[in-house]
Amino acid sequence: MHEGLQVSIVWIRKDFRLSDNLALHHAAKAGIVLPVFIYNDTASLKMGSVSQWWLHHSLKDLHSSLENKLQVYTGNPEEKLFELATKHNIKHVYFNSSYEPEQLAQDKFIQKSLQNAGIVCEIFHSQLLWDPAKIVTGYGTPYKVYTPFYQNGCLHADAPRFPIAKPEKLVCYNNTQNSISIDALGLLENNTWNEKLSTIWTVGEKAAQDRLKSFIAHGLEGYKENRNIPSLDGTSRLSAYLHFGQISVNQVWYAVHKASAKNIPVQDSSCYLSEIGWREFCYNLLFNFPELPHKNFNAKFDAFPWVYNEEFFTAWKQGNTGIPIVDAGMRELAQTGYMHNRVRMIVASFLIKNLGIDWRLGKDWFWECLVDADLANNSANWQWVAGSGADAAPFFRIFNPVLQGEKFDPHGLYTRKYVPELALMPDKYLYKPWMAPANILKQACVSLGKNYPAPIVELDVSRNKALAAYKSL
Ligand SMILES: Cc1cc2nc3c(=O)[nH]c(=O)nc-3n(C[C@H](O)[C@H](O)[C@H](O)COP(=O)(O)OP(=O)(O)OC[C@H]3O[C@@H](n4cnc5c(N)ncnc54)[C@H](O)[C@@H]3O)c2cc1C
Structure with a gap:
């Protein structure tokens, strides 16, 4: 059936889409495609x-788009690719x-070893704009500050590639030898998130495109203001789709331009x-400073007395x-696998600066719980809040969770949703229930330390402690 036609392996990684997928596009143009996930x-x-x-759901979605021809394996990618290419005489x-x-x-290594074996291995640039x-200062060094990175580096470089449609003709190789089922990967085994997340998120390329369209139609206008209000659907919620490549960043970029x-x-x-620009910046930092997930970007913080x-x-x-706004954010995360960006900053600041806990522990918890957990964005943002990162918020700028709540969720629409114990608290005391007179607490059916915790730290005292620790560096 496939005689005379070139057969190419397309190794799927974080590009779970048919449209604007350069590797798939080129393989489909050349002939038959053997799509593989390892x-x-x-x-x-x-x-x-x-x-x-x-x-798990990304794999199911892509498998179905590929008419159930996605081949799934476990193990070392280099060995698997080599084995498949040899077995099917794929070049x-x-x-x-x-x-x-x-x-x-790993990619460089794989490319070299395949090429040494006479196999053409082409790698495409498609995860970033x-x-x-290529985005370096006039001295050829990496940018460390966001604004010049984005304004001078990105916006003055060549315009990003225009997205391409899905392959007009896609013929997949008929082979299921040794491929295992998606279920056999066991990604949902003992995974307690399944029930919760299935009612909230639809995973897949179509869902990503629908989300983009809906955001452009209803959310883009007013984004500058609304993006800070956690009770509104004021942001695109595309982060997980971007992370898994259900939509390409080029598709988002040009749709917004249009x-x-x-x-x-x-x-x-x-x-x-410019928020998309922050994503580019985080990746640029990770690319140039591969230890970003583990090591303080600013070495001065190595001596910080974390407790x-x-x-x-x-x-x-x-x-x-x-602390109501912090609890609301952490419960949003636990219930939905997502947390609004403004609240991410507040909870991160509270962990690092009021509790004095090392940013790496917070980063790891986000890694475990976020639908959009992303090595570059997560690491760079935690370091940004900690003050240890590139172009970071200065350490002494400590978010006050009471003022933040009052400013960005003044009537508590978001906070009351996730902290229903405080549903009846008047706005005035919602973010500082410990200051409320006894009769107000009683009317609101709040008993601190019984049905809602008393604050685990005093905000002013812990803030001063953090500042003293910072000064000691
Ligand atoms: C402590 C902390 C940890 C974070 N961890 C992650 C993470 O693991 N993965 C992740 O994708 N984002 C992370 N962010 C950034 C940001 O919170 C999310 O990208 C955003 O909330 C996703 O929602 P959205 O798609 O509706 O964003 P929108 O406001 O619609 O923004 C559009 C896109 O721009 C990008 N973006 C927006 N803000 C940022 C930012 N600050 N840094 C980098 N890219 C950004 C994302 O790709 C996002 O999807 C983190 C932020 C903080 C403060």
């Missing part, structure tokens, strides 16, 4: 439980690059595009700190 159970960085849930392997340090090194190797050319105020579209208090850390994870 679950690397030997990788040193394990996926969090929520990411495993998303991955072409295509894949899209990844910019995570471990994978980047701009290749991080909308902007029509009727969207430029302040909203440019604000949204570890199991009780505090557990209260934070469970959303039982007694």
Whole structure:
């Protein structure tokens, strides 16, 4: 059936889509495609439980789009690709690059060893708008500050590639030898998130495109203001789809540009595009500083006197700190696998600065629980809040969770939803129930320390302690 036609392996990684998928596009143009996913159970960085849930459904969605021709394997990708190519006498392997340090090194190695064996191996740049190797300062060094990175580096470089449609003709290789089922990967085994997440998220390429369309139609206008209000559906919620490549960043970029050319105020579209720019910046940092997930970018922080208090850390994870906006955020995360960006900053600041707990522990918890858990974005943002990162918020800028709640969720629509114990608290005391007179607490049916925790730390005292620790550096 396939005689005379080139057969190419397309190694699927974080590009679970048919449209604007360069590796798939080129392989389909050349002939028959053998789409392969390899679950690397030997990788040193394990996926969090929520990411495993998303991955399971991403695989199901792509398998169905490929008329059930996606071949699934476990093991070392290099060995598997080599084995498949040899077995089926395949001379072409295509894949899209990844910019995570471990994978980047692996990709180069795989390309070299396949080529040494006479197999053409083509790697395409498709996860980011701009290749991080190419966005450098006039001195050829990496940018460390966001604004010049985005304005001078990105926006003055060549315009990003225009997205391409899905292959007009896609013929997949008829082979299921040794491929295992998606279920056999066991991604949902003992995964307690399944029930919760299935009612909230629809995973897949179509869902990503629908989400983009709906955001452009209803959310892009007003984004600049609304993106800070956690009770609104004011952001795109595309982060997980971008992470898993159910939508490409080029598709998002050009869709927003198109909308902007029509009727969207430029302040909203440019604000949204600059957030996409932050994603590029985080990847650029990870690309140039591969230790970003583990090591303080600013080495001065290596001497920071972190304290570890199991009780505090557990209260934070469970959303039982007694600080309402922090608890709302942590419970949103536990219930939905997502947390609004404004609240991510507040809970991270509280963990690091009020509880004095090392940012790496918070980063790991987010890694476990977020649908969009992403090595570059997660690491760079935690370091940004900690003050240890590139172009970070200064350490002494400590978010006040009372003022933040009052400013960004003034009537508590978001907070009351996730902290129903405080549903009847008047706005005035919602973010500081410990200040409420006894009769107000009674009317609101709140008994601190009984049906809602008293604050685990005093905000002013812990803030001053953090500042003193910072000064000691
Ligand atoms: C402590 C902390 C941890 C974070 N961890 C992650 C993470 O693991 N994965 C992740 O994708 N984002 C992370 N972020 C960034 C941001 O919170 C999310 O990208 C955003 O909330 C996702 O929602 P959205 O798609 O509706 O965003 P939108 O406001 O619609 O933004 C559009 C896109 O821009 C990108 N983006 C927006 N803000 C940022 C940012 N600050 N940094 C990098 N990219 C950004 C995302 O890809 C996002 O999907 C983190 C932020 C903080 C403060």
